[in-house]
Amino acid sequence: MTDTSRLLRNLGARLGSGARGATARKQMPIVPSDNVAGRAMVLVIAIMTFLSCLTLGAVTLVRDTAATWQTQISREATIQIKPEDGLDMAEALATARDIASGFTGVSGANIVDAQATARLLEPWLGTGLDIESLPVPRLVIVTLDPASRPDFTAMRAALQEAVPSATLDDHRTWVDRLVAMARTTVTIGVTVLGLMLSATALTVIFATRGAMSGNGHIIEVLHFVGAEASFIASQFRRHFLLAGMKGAAAGGLGAIIVFIGFYWWSSRNMATPEADQATALFGNFAIGPSGYLGVGVVVVLIAALTAATSHFTVLSYLKKVDASHPDGI
Amino acid sequence: MIRFENVGHRYGMGPEILRDVSFSLPERSFQFLSGPSGAGKTTLLRLLFMSLKPTRGLITIFGKDRSKITRAELPLMRRNIGVVFQDFRLLDHLTTYENVALPLRVRGREEASYRADVIELLKWVGLGERMHVLPPILSGGEKQRAAIARALIEQPRILLADEPTGNVDPQLARRLLRLLIELNRLGTAVMIATHDLGLMDQVDARRMVLSAGRLEIYD
Numbered sequence: 001m002t003d004t005s006r007l008l009r010n011l012g013a014r015l016g017s018g019a020r021g022a023t024a025r026k027q028m029p030i031v032p033s034d035n036v037a038g039r040a041m042v043l044v045i046a047i048m049t050f051l052s053c054l055t056l057g058a059v060t061l062v063r064d065t066a067a068t069w070q071t072q073i074s075r076e077a078t079i080q081i082k083p084e085d086g087l088d089m090a091e092a093l094a095t096a097r098d099i100a101s102g103f104t105g106v107s108g109a110n111i112v113d114a115q116a117t118a119r120l121l122e123p124w125l126g127t128g129l130d131i132e133s134l135p136v137p138r139l140v141i142v143t144l145d146p147a148s149r150p151d152f153t154a155m156r157a158a159l160q161e162a163v164p165s166a167t168l169d170d171h172r173t174w175v176d177r178l179v180a181m182a183r184t185t186v187t188i189g190v191t192v193l194g195l196m197l198s199a200t201a202l203t204v205i206f207a208t209r210g211a212m213s214g215n216g217h218i219i220e221v222l223h224f225v226g227a228e229a230s231f232i233a234s235q236f237r238r239h240f241l242l243a244g245m246k247g248a249a250a251g252g253l254g255a256i257i258v259f260i261g262f263y264w265w266s267s268r269n270m271a272t273p274e275a276d277q278a279t280a281l282f283g284n285f286a287i288g289p290s291g292y293l294g295v296g297v298v299v300v301l302i303a304a305l306t307a308a309t310s311h312f313t314v315l316s317y318l319k320k321v322d323a324s325h326p327d328g329i
Numbered sequence: 330m331i332r333f334e335n336v337g338h339r340y341g342m343g344p345e346i347l348r349d350v351s352f353s354l355p356e357r358s359f360q361f362l363s364g365p366s367g368a369g370k371t372t373l374l375r376l377l378f379m380s381l382k383p384t385r386g387l388i389t390i391f392g393k394d395r396s397k398i399t400r401a402e403l404p405l406m407r408r409n410i411g412v413v414f415q416d417f418r419l420l421d422h423l424t425t426y427e428n429v430a431l432p433l434r435v436r437g438r439e440e441a442s443y444r445a446d447v448i449e450l451l452k453w454v455g456l457g458e459r460m461h462v463l464p465p466i467l468s469g470g471e472k473q474r475a476a477i478a479r480a481l482i483e484q485p486r487i488l489l490a491d492e493p494t495g496n497v498d499p500q501l502a503r504r505l506l507r508l509l510i511e512l513n514r515l516g517t518a519v520m521i522a523t524h525d526l527g528l529m530d531q532v533d534a535r536r537m538v539l540s541a542g543r544l545e546i547y548d
Contacts, residue, residue: 027440030431032422221418224378225479226408227435228401 030222031215031239038239041207042247045200049251049302052196053295057259059189060291066182070175077152077170079109079140084165092163093138099158100142105150108143193298200302201309208240208313219318233314237307244306252299259287259295330356330486330518331377336386338372346372348542350386354487354520359513361529362522364539370522371415373539374489377520378412379403391486408436411480411517413490417472419464419479425471426451426460429478436483447482454478454508455501469496477505487518494528506531 079096083089093111100109112120114131117138121129144150152170159166212219215236222232287294331354338347346369354360354377362370375381376388379395388395391409398406419428426447427434433443451460454474464472473496480488488509494502506528513519520537523529529536536547 027427027434028423030420030423030434217418218420221420221431222435223404224380224407224412224414224418225432225435226404228404231435231437 029239030235031211031218033239033242038211038243041203041240042243042250044203044207045244045247045302045306046251046254048196048200048203049248049299050254051251052193052200052298052302053252053255054258055189055192055196056294056298057255057287057291059186059193060287060294062185062189063182064288066178066185070178070182071146073171073178074175075144075146077142077144077168079142079159080137080167080169081140081163082137082165082167083135087165089138092166093140095162096140096159096166099162100140100155103150103155105145105148106142107145110141110143112139112141197302197305201305204240204244204306204309205313208236208310209317211239212236212314212317229315229318232318233311236314237311240310241303241307244303244310248299248302248306251302252295255295256292259291330354330391332387332389333376334387334389336376336383336388338369338376338381338384345384346542347376347383347539347544350542350544352537352544352546354518356486356518357513357516358518358535359510359532360520360535360537361532362520362537362539363524363526363529368539369542370539371491373544374412374491374520374522377487377489378410379406408432408483409486411483411485411488413473413476413480413488413493415491415495417464417476419472419475421464424461424463425456425467425475428464428475429482431479432483443482447478450478450482451475454505470498470501473497474501474505477508481508481512484512484515484517486516487520488512489520489522491522492524493521494523494525499527502528503531 077100079100081087081089081092081096097109097111100106117136118129118131121131121136125134152168152172156168159168219232222235333350333352336347336350337345339345350373362373364370372381376383377390379390379398382395390398391406393406419425420431423431429451430440430443430447433447434440448457448460451457454477456471456474456478459467459471464475467475473493477490477493480490490509493509494505497505502525509519509521510532521528538545538547
């Protein structure tokens with residue numbers, strides 16, 4: 001039996017009173033959840049999450065597209081043979097093809113024939129072109145085995161020896177540029193994401209401080225009724241975790257709707273010039289499972305960041321209150 | 330239980346509000362604290378409640394030197410002290426019931442374990458019909474009773490009440506005083522700060538009178 005029960009039983013007996021009939025009700029949170037500052041914070045967190053998810057989605061899109069380009073380019077190498085006086089082009093092409101085919105890591109080598117070369121030059125030189133009568137460089141496409149890359153230095157030396165006017169382009173320059181571009185894009189995206197998360201954390205800090213100042217009377221009463229700092233912090237943390245989760249979920253949902261909308265638009269407009277242009281740049285606008293997983297991670301991260309930030313802000317606020325009242329609270 | 334030895338207190342560089350105050354509050358004691366406005370009654374209550382530290386002198390609370398009680402220990406020490414504030418300090422967004430149950434809630438107790446006790450106490454202080462009402466709707470007297478109920482709910486070792494009957498009619502004042510006397514008989518020491526001579530005349534109890542910062546005790 002509790003002390004209060006004992007007290008009341010005694011009081012009831014001595015003073016002739018007593019009452020029964022408790023009805024369970026949902027208790028209000030100690031920190032009031034619904035106020036303008038709270039709604040504004042949910043909105044800010046939603047916007048921050050939305051922008052963070054869009055950034056993440058864009059980074060995912062560019063990274064995946066760059067990876068596809070890189071894979072496609074690095075599967076091929078090109079031997080270019082420039083025409084020279086006294087050079088038998090057909091023989092030189094055959095020699096180059098044979099040399100390339102002899103290397104480990106090469107799964108095939110094909111000469112781009114005169115007709116295909118003419119088609120390549122058609123945009124510049126027009127139709128009906130007699131390719132044999134012009135000093136046009138000719139190409140051998142070397143298909144590479146993705147599992148084991150050939151020794152390009154040795155291949156280049158062998159080609160140079162057999163066909164002095166041959167040059168080997170292993171597309172390294174393009175691959176390096178693409179890798180650099182993809183890395184730059186990812187770095188920029190991650191930096192933007194970091195700035196977004198920092199801005200979210202700062203917003204939460206300001207909102208928490210504002211809420212703490214606005215609820216100073218609650219903190220004071222909690223102190224008077226014997227609440228420990230950890231209990232007070234947990235009440236505010238729960239309040240801000242809920243606000244963070246609401247905002248983050250709304251922002252993440254908004255971003256997913258935008259991604260699905262873009263995917264739907266690009267599917268609907270397939271084969272149109274606009275869609276072809278966009279597809280050439282960004283692939284098919286699908287961020288894939290890893291992108292959606294990333295959105296989920298951002299949502300959870302922002303909710304957790306909100307809770308952690310508010311927790312530490314509350315503790316620091318309580319310490320500051322203690323410090324500003326050296327005599328007590 | 331609580332002992333003051335030559336305690337003095339001043340706010341900042343101002344004059345000394347309390348001077349050489351010495352007394353002891355034994356377990357189960359009952360006393361009134363009176364004196365004119367500005368005599369230092371509220372400061373004395375704040376020292377008792379450990380929301381102030383004395384600028385000089387020694388205070389021993391529950392066997393511990395006040396100057397050695399850390400901030401981390403304060404919440405646990407305060408749980409032995411119930412306080413009724415002159416301005417009630419009820420939380421406006423919580424119902425009367427939730428305000429009264431607050432000390433139990435912050436201790437992490439399940440609501441089911443204290444619901445009946447809280448309701449019974451509320452009914453006894455005459456707030457049975459007002460338990461689900463928010464404080465802004467309550468009258469001054471009802472707020473006072475809710476504040477008293479909140480201070481009593483865990484039967485503290487000592488109850489400090491600052492003008493507990495200041496906002497209630499004489500009949501209810503007598504009823505609340507009987508409640509405090511019953512609480513005292515059950516083992517809680519009580520100190521009531523009041524101007525109400527009529528209230529003091531109803532009980533044969535020790536009177537502590539503050540005047541210009543000095544304390545005189547009439548046993």
